[in-house]
Amino acid sequence: MRINSNLAKLAAVALSVTYTGLAHAELNVFACEPEYAALTKELAPTASIYSATTALQDPHQVQARPSLIAKMRQADLVVCAGADLEVGWLPMLQMKSANAKVRSTDHGLFFAADQIETLDKLASVDRSMGDVHVQGNPHIHFDPTRLLKVATALSAKLTQLDPAGAADYQKSLADFTTRWQAAVPRWEAQAKGLQGKKVIAYHSSFRYLFNWIGIEQVADLEPKPGLAPTSGHLASLLTRAEQGDILAVVVASYQDERGAKWLGEKANLPVVMLPMSVGGNDKSQDLFSLYDSVISLLNGVK
Amino acid sequence: MTVLNTRISLVALACAFVSPSLLAEDSSLTNPAISAVLNGYYQTGERPLAESPDGFGLGETELAMSANIDDMFYGKITAVVEMHDGDTELNLEEAFIQTMAMPAGLSIRGGRFLSDIGYLNNQHLHTDSFTDRPVVYRAFLGGHYFDDGIRFNYVAPTDLYWTMGVEAFKGDSLRAADEHGEREFKKVGVYTLYSKIGGDIGDNSSWQAGLSYLRNENGQVTAHEEGEHEDEHAHGDEHAHGDEHAHGDEHEGHSHAASYTGKNTYGADFVYKWAPNGNYKYQNLTVSGEYYRVSDFTPIDLHPEDAPSQDYHQGWYLSSVYQFTPSWSAGVRYGEADTQELHGDHFHGQKLKESEVSLAWHSSHFSTVRFQYTNQKGTNFDGIEDDNIFTIQYIMSLGAHGAHQF
Numbered sequence: 001m002r003i004n005s006n007l008a009k010l011a012a013v014a015l016s017v018t019y020t021g022l023a024h025a026e027l028n029v030f031a032c033e034p035e036y037a038a039l040t041k042e043l044a045p046t047a048s049i050y051s052a053t054t055a056l057q058d059p060h061q062v063q064a065r066p067s068l069i070a071k072m073r074q075a076d077l078v079v080c081a082g083a084d085l086e087v088g089w090l091p092m093l094q095m096k097s098a099n100a101k102v103r104s105t106d107h108g109l110f111f112a113a114d115q116i117e118t119l120d121k122l123a124s125v126d127r128s129m130g131d132v133h134v135q136g137n138p139h140i141h142f143d144p145t146r147l148l149k150v151a152t153a154l155s156a157k158l159t160q161l162d163p164a165g166a167a168d169y170q171k172s173l174a175d176f177t178t179r180w181q182a183a184v185p186r187w188e189a190q191a192k193g194l195q196g197k198k199v200i201a202y203h204s205s206f207r208y209l210f211n212w213i214g215i216e217q218v219a220d221l222e223p224k225p226g227l228a229p230t231s232g233h234l235a236s237l238l239t240r241a242e243q244g245d246i247l248a249v250v251v252a253s254y255q256d257e258r259g260a261k262w263l264g265e266k267a268n269l270p271v272v273m274l275p276m277s278v279g280g281n282d283k284s285q286d287l288f289s290l291y292d293s294v295i296s297l298l299n300g301v302k
Numbered sequence: 303m304t305v306l307n308t309r310i311s312l313v314a315l316a317c318a319f320v321s322p323s324l325l326a327e328d329s330s331l332t333n334p335a336i337s338a339v340l341n342g343y344y345q346t347g348e349r350p351l352a353e354s355p356d357g358f359g360l361g362e363t364e365l366a367m368s369a370n371i372d373d374m375f376y377g378k379i380t381a382v383v384e385m386h387d388g389d390t391e392l393n394l395e396e397a398f399i400q401t402m403a404m405p406a407g408l409s410i411r412g413g414r415f416l417s418d419i420g421y422l423n424n425q426h427l428h429t430d431s432f433t434d435r436p437v438v439y440r441a442f443l444g445g446h447y448f449d450d451g452i453r454f455n456y457v458a459p460t461d462l463y464w465t466m467g468v469e470a471f472k473g474d475s476l477r478a479a480d481e482h483g484e485r486e487f488k489k490v491g492v493y494t495l496y497s498k499i500g501g502d503i504g505d506n507s508s509w510q511a512g513l514s515y516l517r518n519e520n521g522q523v524t525a526h527e528e529g530e531h532e533d534e535h536a537h538g539d540e541h542a543h544g545d546e547h548a549h550g551d552e553h554e555g556h557s558h559a560a561s562y563t564g565k566n567t568y569g570a571d572f573v574y575k576w577a578p579n580g581n582y583k584y585q586n587l588t589v590s591g592e593y594y595r596v597s598d599f600t601p602i603d604l605h606p607e608d609a610p611s612q613d614y615h616q617g618w619y620l621s622s623v624y625q626f627t628p629s630w631s632a633g634v635r636y637g638e639a640d641t642q643e644l645h646g647d648h649f650h651g652q653k654l655k656e657s658e659v660s661l662a663w664h665s666s667h668f669s670t671v672r673f674q675y676t677n678q679k680g681t682n683f684d685g686i687e688d689d690n691i692f693t694i695q696y697i698m699s700l701g702a703h704g705a706h707q708f
Contacts, residue, residue: 053580054505054579054580056505056579056580056581057579057580057581057582058581058582058583060583061581061582061583061667062582063508063575063582063706063708064705064706064707064708065500065502065508065510065575065708066463066498066499066500066501066502066508066509066510066708067461067463067500067501067502067508069457069463069465069500070457070460070461070462070463070464070500070501071461073407073457073458073459074459074461087705088704088705088706089705089706090705091705092705092706092707094402095376095400095402096457096465096707097407097457098402098404098407098408098409098455098456098457099407100402100403100404100405103373103402103403104373130666224666226666226667227628227666228584228627228628228629254579254581254583256583256584
């Protein structure tokens, strides 16, 4: 098993040397969520990247399982959303994996939320408010401007850890930036018709997406952040929906659809399941196709 | 007494830190994480070797504080408040430091901490899915084994998780009985070795399996002079005499002492977890089991005719917990302890079988109300023949959101 993976790595290194003339070390990257695995792949195409979660898993509730400890043990860089999204499992992985390289953001630890201003920061937090984050909403990857800032900072982190690859990282960042900046106006044009629409959604998972394209989330399927929908709460949402101004009920790919479906049926509203990240549906293969898919799914319910 | 005072002041220190202003601040991973666990119950009976008497009671009330000390060390204090027979006892369950920056997957933990043998032992009681630890833990490890000592741990750089460690402890709570206070116990009484492997099976399941060995230098029962009630030096040979076993709970008030000890303890454990698509929020299943065998418990100079019919204690459990909605989970557990108890100069075999079902309601991630039914079938076990116990319990945590182990 071990020999095979080493052989595979050797082969991969040999190939990259042959094809691109890269001489620097191949970084081993542990991404907490698939969007950061995808972003790292854009910026360091030759790195060995592992995503701890899939788009079908709620990143708030992840088990600090043995496979993740084993992967973090070998990582040169850990890339996570931050803002306490992974507070229930990341510290345990750091403790158990005994990998000094990824202990501190001075070295091989990178939090996307540290690079930007998060939305909905709270001055004070009480558990009666539900499972909210003092440091603001951590689901930042659906804001193209913030994501580009994160990309720039991540590229600098890659260079810090692997100075020999600086030129390649710069080239990848420039390439990504060009393609991203070209795509953003296209997405904004596509989403123009969604501006000012109102939705009911599950959690604040798409806070940044809605903020960007001008959708208003008027109600949450969760009675409190982190708590599953209750029948009483759904009944109050039905009353709200009967005002007739709601476009759709939106859930993310890792969220339970049942409450949304009940509400959709009762209120005669379409239910849209959006991919939370890369891999959340068949079309979302990278960050670009993820944005494409999310906007086209929302446009589909107009 | 001074020890107790020190403990109280540590708790007071922890309390002093629990101020709303601190919790309201940026709770980054580097600030001290402070949490408390509240635990109360009502039950209709008492499980043998367990720490919770019947009627109304408080379980372990925990106060924990942890943080990175600097870029090299992590530290944690867990103080536990327990009620026993009207007395409030303060205990330090954890007070350890751990290295965070050693190379090559190595780490050292020192101070007071939970031993990493087995699956359940290094987990806090409040994370359990049942009111009490399985009977095998209560019999051989005093519920959960924590002690003062040191651990060296290594994690291999492999895709298959593989860790191994060695620990040395004072071992006071695992000492065999010494009713007459005449035994010279070894100062470092307990050594452990453990190794665990684990991984994923697709996106849906994960597993871990482990083996442990515990060497207890003070675990073997000592025989004392047969003639001690008559002529002290009349006989050269010694006989096992009297009820030798440590019943910590009966003889010394409350303690976490193990009731059945031996020189060598061998353990095997496994855990398997499943969730649809690996998404633990809505549904998940945990199946776990452990087996322990304690050998070399008889006095070295036991007369062959007094030897027990079985020269080891053993016990095991198998448990399965299914969370079927974010708010409800149900569990079943079956466990046995099969031990030899010294009566006079010979051993009696005894056995306890526990079958349990539990149903828990979780209002959020931080609060649990549990109903549990336990059936105990005993053979020569503290007079237990066929007992039924109903328990209703709450366990709630406030303060920092601690990261849980697998």
